[in-house]
Amino acid sequence: MSISAPGSIWLVGCGNMGAAMLRRWIAAGIDPASVTAIDPYTAAVPDGVTLLRQAPADGAPDVLVLAIKPQQLGAMPPLGGPGTLLISILAGVEEATLAARFPVRAVVRAMPNLPVSIGKGVVALHGAQADAAARATADLLMAPLGRVEWLADEGLFHIVTALSGSGPGFVYRFIDALAQAGTALGLPEDQALRFAIATVEGAAALADGAGAGPAELADRVASPGGTTRAGLDVLDRDAGLMRLVRETLDAAARRSAELAEAARNA
Ligand SMILES: NC(=O)C1=CN([C@@H]2O[C@H](COP(=O)(O)OP(=O)(O)OC[C@H]3O[C@@H](n4cnc5c(N)ncnc54)[C@H](OP(=O)(O)O)[C@@H]3O)[C@@H](O)[C@H]2O)C=CC1
Numbered sequence: 001m002s003i004s005a006p007g008s009i010w011l012v013g014c015g016n017m018g019a020a021m022l023r024r025w026i027a028a029g030i031d032p033a034s035v036t037a038i039d040p041y042t043a044a045v046p047d048g049v050t051l052l053r054q055a056p057a058d059g060a061p062d063v064l065v066l067a068i069k070p071q072q073l074g075a076m077p078p079l080g081g082p083g084t085l086l087i088s089i090l091a092g093v094e095e096a097t098l099a100a101r102f103p104v105r106a107v108v109r110a111m112p113n114l115p116v117s118i119g120k121g122v123v124a125l126h127g128a129q130a131d132a133a134a135r136a137t138a139d140l141l142m143a144p145l146g147r148v149e150w151l152a153d154e155g156l157f158h159i160v161t162a163l164s165g166s167g168p169g170f171v172y173r174f175i176d177a178l179a180q181a182g183t184a185l186g187l188p189e190d191q192a193l194r195f196a197i198a199t200v201e202g203a204a205a206l207a208d209g210a211g212a213g214p215a216e217l218a219d220r221v222a223s224p225g226g227t228t229r230a231g232l233d234v235l236d237r238d239a240g241l242m243r244l245v246r247e248t249l250d251a252a253a254r255r256s257a258e259l260a261e262a263a264r265n266a
């Protein structure tokens, strides 16, 4: 997919997530000359992207992408102008909070996840006050990042942040657990990790478009009286895995709500 930049872009905060989006945008054909990355410490940006250590004192971009930590919002100057679309990826921080801080034309919230760097991420979007042009610009910029869907209600961000925003972190824990268990049982460590990663990748790819839900797919793997059933019986005992994952998402969603509250009062 190749896209042209929707005007000038300022990317404020070029850490893990900002850099991941930037890498993909450049790979997707956005002109690096249209992007200014603003970050006090980031080591490098793709060739042709302007890197500034602090935001310019004047001027405003067409698109301002905010990718600092939510806790750093309070120290941000009121960037943007009457023609600027603000896209914020800050966990928790609400559109009303952003609109009150930045003198921009429109605000769109986005919740991406780390695999956007290879175009296989998830991006949830919402912008209650965003007009059709603002939504189209957000769609254009997010399209190369992976699966993009608009949320019906801003309140759903807490859940989406827990599920797909934080989700890769939870999946990496599971991959690590698979690999470590394989190693503990006797496989060479590097081979256990390769097999664990390839198994999760293949299972996810098969589930997408399989025409069957994950429960049915699990049953298809589990031959009657076989090895998978013996293992699933452990995961399913007292709904153990289900409970653990529910508590995991509850904790992440609660933290998102706390970040929203803190930003409201910052
Ligand atoms: N990581 C992820 O998978 C995801 C993150 N997010 C959201 O993305 C945002 C960034 O997260 P993440 O990339 O993990 O965090 P990072 O800390 O890696 O990135 C934030 C970057 O912004 C820099 N920064 C701090 N203050 C300023 C400033 N005033 N102007 C410009 N840059 C500044 C930071 O520098 P320094 O380190 O020196 O403070 C850092 O390099 C967060 O709001 C998070 O909620 C959303 C979805 C997924």
Ligand SMILES: O=C(O)[C@@H]1CCC=N1
Pocket: 091, 161, 165, 166
């Ligand atoms: O951990 C965080 O707060 C961010 C938001 C989602 C993923 N990383």
